[in-house]
Amino acid sequence: xxxxxxxxxxxxxxxxxxxxxxxxxxxxxxxxxxxxxxxxxxxxxxxxxxxxxxxxxxxxxxxxxxxxxxxxxxxxxxxxxxxxxxxxxxxxxxxxxxxxxxxxxxxxxxxxxxxxxxxxxxxxxxxxxxxxxxxxxxxxxxxxxxxxxxxxxxxxxxxxxxxxxxxxxxxxxxxxxxxxxxxxxxxxxxxxxxxxxxxxxxxxxxxxxxxxxxxxxxxxxxxxxxxxxxxxxxxxxxxxxxxxxxxxxxxxxxxxxxxxxxxxxxxxxxxxxxxxxxxxxxxx
Amino acid sequence: xxxxxxxxxxxxxxxxxxxxxxxxxxxxxxxxxxxxxxxxxxxxxxxxxxxxxxxxxxxxxxxxxxxxxxxxxxxxxxxxxxxxxxxxxxxxxxxxxxxxxxxxxxxxxxxxxxxxxxxxxxxxxxxxxxxxxxxxxxxxxxx
Numbered sequence: 001x002x003x004x005x006x007x008x009x010x011x012x013x014x015x016x017x018x019x020x021x022x023x024x025x026x027x028x029x030x031x032x033x034x035x036x037x038x039x040x041x042x043x044x045x046x047x048x049x050x051x052x053x054x055x056x057x058x059x060x061x062x063x064x065x066x067x068x069x070x071x072x073x074x075x076x077x078x079x080x081x082x083x084x085x086x087x088x089x090x091x092x093x094x095x096x097x098x099x100x101x102x103x104x105x106x107x108x109x110x111x112x113x114x115x116x117x118x119x120x121x122x123x124x125x126x127x128x129x130x131x132x133x134x135x136x137x138x139x140x141x142x143x144x145x146x147x148x149x150x151x152x153x154x155x156x157x158x159x160x161x162x163x164x165x166x167x168x169x170x171x172x173x174x175x176x177x178x179x180x181x182x183x184x185x186x187x188x189x190x191x192x193x194x195x196x197x198x199x200x201x202x203x204x205x206x207x208x209x210x211x212x213x214x215x216x217x218x219x220x221x222x223x224x225x226x227x228x229x230x231x232x233x234x235x236x237x238x239x240x241x242x243x244x245x246x247x248x249x250x251x252x253x254x255x256x257x258x259x260x261x262x263x264x265x266x267x268x269x270x271x272x273x274x275x276x277x278x279x280x281x282x283x284x
Numbered sequence: 285x286x287x288x289x290x291x292x293x294x295x296x297x298x299x300x301x302x303x304x305x306x307x308x309x310x311x312x313x314x315x316x317x318x319x320x321x322x323x324x325x326x327x328x329x330x331x332x333x334x335x336x337x338x339x340x341x342x343x344x345x346x347x348x349x350x351x352x353x354x355x356x357x358x359x360x361x362x363x364x365x366x367x368x369x370x371x372x373x374x375x376x377x378x379x380x381x382x383x384x385x386x387x388x389x390x391x392x393x394x395x396x397x398x399x400x401x402x403x404x405x406x407x408x409x410x411x412x413x414x415x416x417x418x419x420x421x422x423x424x425x426x427x
Contacts, residue, residue, distance in 0.1 A: 003337040007327065053379055057316050060385055064312040067305050074305070078393060079408055085415040089422060139404065210312070210386035211412065215419045217383045221357070222423025228355050228375035229330075232323045235382065239320065 003229070006040075011233035013039065014054065018241020021058075024261055026114055027209070028238035029055045029180035033107065034268045038275070042230060044100050048179030049225035052217045054238035055181045059209035061239060062246075071203035073143050073196065076158060080168045084186070084212040087172020092219035095177045104276025107178050108269045114184040115265035118258060130195050133159040145200050156197050164194040168208075176216035181209040304396040308389055315385030322378030330371025387416050 001009070013035045014028070021028040029051040036047040066072050095103060136142060136158040144155040167189035175182040183205045190201035220226050331337055356362045356373050362380075365373025390413050397405040 002339055002341050003334075004331060053382060056382055056386060057320065060312040060316045060389075064309045064316075067309040067312075070305065072305075074308075074393075075405065078405060078412065081390075081412045082408060082415070085412055085419075089415065089419055092419070093422060140402075211390060211416070214383050214386040215416055218416065218419030219423035221380070221383065222420050224355075224357055226379060228326070228372055228379060231379055232327050232375050235379070236320055236324060239316070 007229065007233050010036070010040065010230065011237040014234045014237025015241035015244070018054075018058065018238040018243075019245040020241075020261075021238070022242040022245030024118060024258075024265075025183075026118075027055065027181040027183055028058055028242055029178075030111055030114060032234055032238055033179065034111070034272055036230070036234070037104075038268070038271055044103050045095075045225045046227045046230050048095065048103070049217075049220045049227065050231040050234040051179040052213050052220055053226060053231045054235040055175075055179070055213040056210050056217060057235050057239040058242045059181055059206050059213065061243065063203075063207040063210055066203035066206055069203075070146050071199055072207045073141070073145075073158075073200055073204050074207070075139065075143070076141050076190070076194070076196065077204045077207045079139055079141070079161075080165060081208055081211050083165045083168035084172035084175070084208055085215040087169040087174075088176035088212045088215035089219065090169075091173040091176025091178075092216035093176075094173075096223065098177075101276040103178065104272045106174075108271075108273035108276060110174060110178060110180070110182075111269040111272065112266055115262045115269065117184045117188075118262055120188075130157040130159045133157075133161055135161040143200075145197065147199070154197065156200070157195070159195050160193045164189050167193060172212050172215075175209070175212050176219070179216070179220070181213065183209060300400055304393075304399070307396070308392060311389055311392060312385060315388065316382065319378045319381035319385065322381060323375050324378075326371045326374030326376075326378055328371070329369065329374055333369075333371055387413070390416065 014032055017032040017035055018028045020026075021031050032054060033044075033047045033051050036042040036050065037044055042050075063072070067074070139161070141158040141161070142156065143158075144153045146152075147154045168186065171182045171185035171189060174180070174185055183202075186205040186208060187201050190196045190204060191198050196204065217226065356365045356370075356376055362373050362376055366377065390409060394406060394409045394413065397403075397409055
């Protein structure tokens with residue numbers, strides 16, 4: 001394969017990963033990493049480095065739109081970013097200490113979890129007897145957002161701030177370790193633990209993903225894990241794919257197609273696990 | 285949405301918050317698009333400088349092997365590469381701009397919270413910015 005063909009192939013597969021990620025609401029990173037490592041045999045570290053850059057591109061693009069639509073709780077995001085960035089630093093540091101095959105194993109587990117997470121019934125619980133939280137009061141985290149479907153401003157209260165903070169540290173750690181956005185960990189921390197409305201949780205998670213990824217991208221860049229000729233086509237491709245996906249098709253609602261995709265993702269997760277557990281010598 | 289009259293917050297504070305939201309949104313969008321244009325320009329320049337990349341298969345293996353690749357990583361190396369019009373350095377510059385976009389967003393938020401006279405959040409935002417700067421130092425130390 002010539003470098004030109006290699007670049008174009010990565011660009012193509014990244015567009016596909018971006019479209020699929022946006023359809024499934026998973027983000028491109030978690031799909032592009034198996035594509036790079038399993039199909040193109042890119043080293044796991046370079047795949048993670050390229051993915052984390054693509055995560056910054058897509059999340060910043062999406063966050064720009066959400067902030068404009070006043071869906072994001074900027075104060076909750078800013079406060080929790082202390083936890084996610086510290087977690088990301090820990091994760092990026094750990095990823096250099098861990099043997100490569102453990103990254104495959106952990107990736108496989110997180111991918112399976114994220115895939116199954118798509119079946120989660122996301123019941124709106126915001127506003128229903130939210131326990132009082134002195135910390136949330138002090139930080140003035142309670143807010144409101146404009147709901148388009150009912151054409152009114154919906155106020156909500158935030159709770160369980162320390163629990164949310166702890167969960168965000170773990171989400172940041174996974175993001176830094178594997179080079180993914182880990183929105184599937186951030187969103188439940190906000191809508192289940194802190195009781196933010198679902199739409200606000202999704203928007204705020206997206207907003208935080210960029211900063212979280214920047215923290216670990218700094219480590220990966222300084223360490224030399226962000227190879228320009230892998231990261232460039234991947235970042236551009238995933239962004240193009242994610243934009244196409246959201247413009248043309250929106251979020252996938254059909255239950256049967258979703259189930260098919262979940263099975264495919266579980267199969268990929270199995271491939272990653274298999275590679276991590278069996279090819280000891282081949283992977284550093 | 286313009287702030288409604290029956291909103292509980294004073295209108296000028298709401299207006300300020302809205303201005304901040306628009307500023308952050310614009311910053312993120314411009315940062316992502318500009319940095320990716322630089323990245324793409326760098327890739328194009330690289331292929332113009334290395335016509336052999338179109339037919340030779342020699343260099344590709346390097347991209348998928350675990351060895352630490354020889355690309356510019358320090359400001360000095362990047363600056364030298366840019367002066368020589370090296371495509372690789374242009375790509376790295378674009379990638380750094382992309383990584384810097386959310387960092388810049390955090391930095392702008394500090395001024396936004398000062399503007400809103402929200403000192404607790406000024407401190408919180410400075411802590412996040414400090415962690416982000418630590419990341420480059422930590423990467424150097426472990427690299």
